[in-house]
Amino acid sequence: xxxxIPREARQLAMxxxxxxxxxxxxxxxxxxxxxLIVWLLKKEDHPFIDEQGKESLNFQITMFIVLFVSALxxxxxxxxxxxxxxxxxxxILPIIGAxxxxxxxxxxxxxxxxxxx
Numbered sequence: 273x274x275x276x277i278p279r280e281a282r283q284l285a286m287x288x289x290x291x292x293x294x295x296x297x298x299x300x301x302x303x304x305x306x307x308l309i310v311w312l313l314k315k316e317d318h319p320f321i322d323e324q325g326k327e328s329l330n331f332q333i334t335m336f337i338v339l340f341v342s343a344l345x346x347x348x349x350x351x352x353x354x355x356x357x358x359x360x361x362x363x364i365l366p367i368i369g370a371x372x373x374x375x376x377x378x379x380x381x382x383x384x385x386x387x388x389x
Contacts, residue, residue: 339358
């Protein structure tokens with residue numbers, strides 16, 4: 273399957289996933305802005321970039337909502353558990369997505385709301 277998708281397209285799709293992780297660990301807001309920028313600039317280059325960029329962006333928007341709700345629940349202590357789980361999910365799943373995209377596989381995030389279709 274990876275032979276059908278050009279190397280550059282696979283690398284840019286992988287970047288859509290990894291830049292979210294870098295944004296999360298870096299400045300804290302780039303986890304949504306990073307994939308959005310890459311997707312907007314490169315979605316016309318190849319359908320695989322468009323697909324994986326939307327997947328990454330949808331996942332990050334979903335995680336932003338989950339973080340917000342977890343922060344509200346943290347006011348009553350229960351949310352701290354959700355914050356830890358969300359942080360773990362936001363770290364691990366983009367790495368898996370990046371590996372799959374680099375291999376040319378069509379990766380779909382679990383627990384992701386499809387805001388952008």
